[in-house]
Amino acid sequence: MTDPKRSTTGTGYFERLAAVLRAGGMAEREVTVTVTDLTAYLAETGSLAEDEFGPVDDFAARLTGRGDGDSGPEEPEATAETWKWTTDVYNDRRLLNVYGDQGWEVERLDAFGRFVCRRTVGAALRWEYRREVLIDRKRDVVESELAPDGWEPCGQWTYYLYLKRPKAASAGPAATVATRPGTPRFSLYFGRKTRVLLAVTAVSVLILAFLYGSGAVEFNLALFIPIAVAVGIAAQSGVRKDVVEGVEDEAKDGKGKG
Incomplete structure (x- = not known):
């Protein structure tokens, strides 16, 4: 009689694996997805379950992050x-x-x-x-x-x-x-597009502050607020459009600060 855990379908192996994963605290949804994907992978390779993944208890321990098969879930x-x-x-x-x-x-x-x-x-x-x-x-x-x-x-x-x-x-x-x-x-990670937007905003604020400070222009709250709101709405609409279209920075543009 063929040992089920030594078969290419891994039926017995995966039944045992699912039980150990549940006992180790893995959510049922994750157990189902993991076993389904492993079964498909084994079918593609034609390998034996234990040869491909190792002893079931050790493999389950690795999947649940419990090290080399320690008993009981890790804290x-x-x-x-x-x-x-x-x-x-x-x-x-x-x-x-x-x-x-x-x-x-x-x-x-x-x-x-x-x-x-x-x-x-x-x-x-x-x-x-x-x-x-x-x-x-x-x-x-x-x-x-x-x-x-x-x-x-x-x-x-x-x-x-x-x-x-x-x-x-x-x-x-x-x-x-x-x-x-x-x-x-x-x-904190800002890409090229965000850095450009922040730089333009900062420069605009500095220019306005200089103009107001030098007396070249007079501050008009009734005019400033609608302009600020319009600019904010335009910026948000642009970002929203980029999100819907899935626009991304290239990997080399990502910068971080922390």
Whole structure:
């Protein structure tokens, strides 16, 4: 009789893996996506489950970030690395996936629009992210559409909804981070477009301040407020248009300050 965990379908292996992942604290949705992707990967390679992924308990320990098969779930509060950072809408998706590959999981967005992240000290999972624009769509509808593919929300800022999912078996066992880069030095990232906008704004304010200070022009509040509002609306409309069209800075343009 063929040992099911030694078969190319890995039926017995994945049944055991799912049970261990649940016991290790992984959410049911993540368990389903992980096992489904691993099964598809194994079917493509034609390999044996245990040969491809190793002993089931050790593999489950790596996927849940518990190290080399220690019994019981790890205490995340005591061992997890944490990091908060933010960026503009021209670099958010790229940077989220860069840091997701380093094992950083976004747990939420705080009141200041910062991504609140954690990463286990052991073998952390790789994460991938996406951003959805909720201008003409309801959040619950978007979440329902993406849930079957394993996407779950991890934060919302105005009309930007961010979602995450673990990188399961698209790369097989490489879904875990063996060597973790250190926590990034920066916590604030502005790309080229945002820096240009800030520079133009700063120069405009300085010019106006000089003109008013020198007496070259008189300050007229009734005129200034409508102009300021119009400029603000135009800037916001431009950013919104870029977001809808998916405009991004090139990777070389991303800068950070922290």
